[in-house]
Amino acid sequence: MVTRKKSNSKPLQILFVASEVDGLVKTGGLADVAKSLPAALKELGHDVRVVMPLYRRVPNAAEAVELLDAELVASTQPQAVSYKVKQLHNGDVPVYTIDAPEYFDRPELYAENNEGYRDNGERFAFFSAAALDMCEKLGFQPDVVHCNDWHTGLVPFLLKTRYADDAFYANTQSVITIHNAVFKGTFNYDQYSLIPELIQKRYLQLEEGAANISMLKAGVAFADKVNAVSPNYAKELLTELGSHGMASDFLCRSDVLYGIVNGCDYGDWSPETDPYIKQRFKANKVSLARGKKACKRDLQQQVNLPLQDVPVYGMVCRLTEQKGIQYLLPILRDFLVNDVQLVLVGSGDPKLADALREVSDDFADKFAFIEAYDNPLAHCVEAGSDFFLMPSQFEPCGLNQIYSLAYGTLPIVRGVGGLKDTVIDYDATPQFATGFVFDAPTPEALLIKMQRSLLLYCQRPQEFKRLQQNAMACRFEWKDAAEQYLRMYQGEEETVLEKKQSENA
Numbered sequence: 001m002v003t004r005k006k007s008n009s010k011p012l013q014i015l016f017v018a019s020e021v022d023g024l025v026k027t028g029g030l031a032d033v034a035k036s037l038p039a040a041l042k043e044l045g046h047d048v049r050v051v052m053p054l055y056r057r058v059p060n061a062a063e064a065v066e067l068l069d070a071e072l073v074a075s076t077q078p079q080a081v082s083y084k085v086k087q088l089h090n091g092d093v094p095v096y097t098i099d100a101p102e103y104f105d106r107p108e109l110y111a112e113n114n115e116g117y118r119d120n121g122e123r124f125a126f127f128s129a130a131a132l133d134m135c136e137k138l139g140f141q142p143d144v145v146h147c148n149d150w151h152t153g154l155v156p157f158l159l160k161t162r163y164a165d166d167a168f169y170a171n172t173q174s175v176i177t178i179h180n181a182v183f184k185g186t187f188n189y190d191q192y193s194l195i196p197e198l199i200q201k202r203y204l205q206l207e208e209g210a211a212n213i214s215m216l217k218a219g220v221a222f223a224d225k226v227n228a229v230s231p232n233y234a235k236e237l238l239t240e241l242g243s244h245g246m247a248s249d250f251l252c253r254s255d256v257l258y259g260i261v262n263g264c265d266y267g268d269w270s271p272e273t274d275p276y277i278k279q280r281f282k283a284n285k286v287s288l289a290r291g292k293k294a295c296k297r298d299l300q301q302q303v304n305l306p307l308q309d310v311p312v313y314g315m316v317c318r319l320t321e322q323k324g325i326q327y328l329l330p331i332l333r334d335f336l337v338n339d340v341q342l343v344l345v346g347s348g349d350p351k352l353a354d355a356l357r358e359v360s361d362d363f364a365d366k367f368a369f370i371e372a373y374d375n376p377l378a379h380c381v382e383a384g385s386d387f388f389l390m391p392s393q394f395e396p397c398g399l400n401q402i403y404s405l406a407y408g409t410l411p412i413v414r415g416v417g418g419l420k421d422t423v424i425d426y427d428a429t430p431q432f433a434t435g436f437v438f439d440a441p442t443p444e445a446l447l448i449k450m451q452r453s454l455l456l457y458c459q460r461p462q463e464f465k466r467l468q469q470n471a472m473a474c475r476f477e478w479k480d481a482a483e484q485y486l487r488m489y490q491g492e493e494e495t496v497l498e499k500k501q502s503e504n505a
């Protein structure tokens with residue numbers, strides 16, 4: 001058992017640095033966290049401010065209050081880069097937006113037509129440097145700078161180099177949260193002209209090949225603390241198989257590597273209050289049965305499937321290999337032979353979209369593929385489906401399975417990353433089960449679990465309803481996650497290796 005020092009209760013000043021924030025702009029799960037975690041930390045009495053780029057897609061930008069008109073100076077650049085800091089609010093949390101039109105006034109955040117902007121390295125190197133430059137000029141002295149994924153990986157590096165002897169940051173610690181280590185933010189040296197510290201001295205451990213630097217590696221190597229968005233993903237990051245080629249980077253930091261499961265924003269994702277769904281419902285059996293029935297009909301109507309009383313399987317995701325579409329496609333036609341319907345809402349890789357469209361053309365009365373990013377429809381899929389598919393190749397935490405649990409929609413997931421931490425398998429632990437978990441990364445393993453779920457639905461309806469009750473009783477409160485983050489900031493949380501040791505003791 002590891003003994004920890006007690007926290008002092010002084011409110012912390014926290015700068016939360018993220019490339020997207022739900023409520024302002026979102027492309028994936030990182031944005032959900034960047035909205036909810038700062039709000040939960042603030043609710044616990046801390047002074048939290050978020051900083052993100054001012055993209056063209058940010059609504060209400062015209063209402064933002066200008067706080068600063070500044071210049072970022074780099075000795076290697078002939079000219080300084082001008083930027084403004086404009087303040088918005090996301091709920092109660094102040095959001096500093098970095099307004100630098102040459103970098104961020106574009107139609108999309110990172111990519112157009114599935115192709116990343118060529119200067120993404122320079123854009124986010126600038127963003128990282130500006131986030132720290134801004135604090136000094138605004139006089140906001142953070143105790144914690146909390147970074148997220150590769151876009152912000154240079155922040156910890158700059159704190160340990162450019163700002164190493166700067167009294168302003170003398171008591172500032174940096175944290176980097178890993179939402180997805182498959183994206184390493186690897187760019188050629190020529191994109192780092194704003195960060196001369198990276199060029200004047202060679203950091204071999206940050207290189208990917210002799211010509212490139214990975215911003216994620218910089219974050220992992222230089223942050224005071226590193227955490228993954230679930231304990232199981234943190235453990236996977238220490239292995240060759242689960243670390244996306246970064247095992248040695250994470251092993252080097254295992255003394256400060258933590259795993260904290262994401263929460264669920266029940267203000268947005270609750271069947272009792274959801275404004276997007278046809279009929280709101282509670283966990284009690286009568287309300288659940290009525291609500292599910294109405295929501296299922298509504299979903300069928302919206303996606304053009306026959307209004308039939310059959311089990312509905314839902315899936316909402318970015319179309320990428322990560323989400324396991326490659327396990328679903330080979331068995332989809334076989335599964336659709338059953339009396340079932342499947343709704344998949346997703347956008348991304350055009351090849352995966354073409355393959356899904358082909359199946360939906362052939363099974364138009366059973367499989368609806370909606371190629372879109374559609375938040376209201378995502379809510380209707382959660383509410384109107386009986387089962388939710390997440391057969392991910394890897395999954396740092398996953399949010400949709402947590403949303404599914406809240407709506408009594410049983411998740412069928414692969415036992416990786418946070419999926420393993422959040423779903424209890426029916427076959428392994430029937431009494432406490434909340435869904436289905438399979439291990440092998442194969443279409444067959446997925447098909448077996450989908451067929452198991454179908455049998456449960458058709459042959460043991462009371463048992464199915466019991467599992468729905470188990471699922472809806474699960475709570476993943478952001479308040480609990482925020483308390484864990486605070487313990488991590490304050491050195492009171494167990495690292496992932498210490499936890500493993502305690503469990504084995």
Ligand SMILES: Nc1ncnc2c1ncn2[C@@H]1O[C@H](COP(=O)(O)OP(=O)(O)O[C@H]2O[C@H](CO)[C@@H](O)[C@H](O)[C@H]2O)[C@@H](O)[C@H]1O
Nearest residue numbers: 028029030179317318346372373374375378396397398399
């Ligand atoms: N087509 C679509 N239409 C509408 N909404 C859509 C959508 N596609 C995705 N979404 C929404 O985007 C979010 C996706 O969150 P996830 O956590 O499942 O995945 P993501 O891989 O983006 O996040 C990464 O970061 C998060 C946060 O830490 C980790 O949970 C995760 O494992 C990691 O891969 C959900 O809110 C979902 O509803």
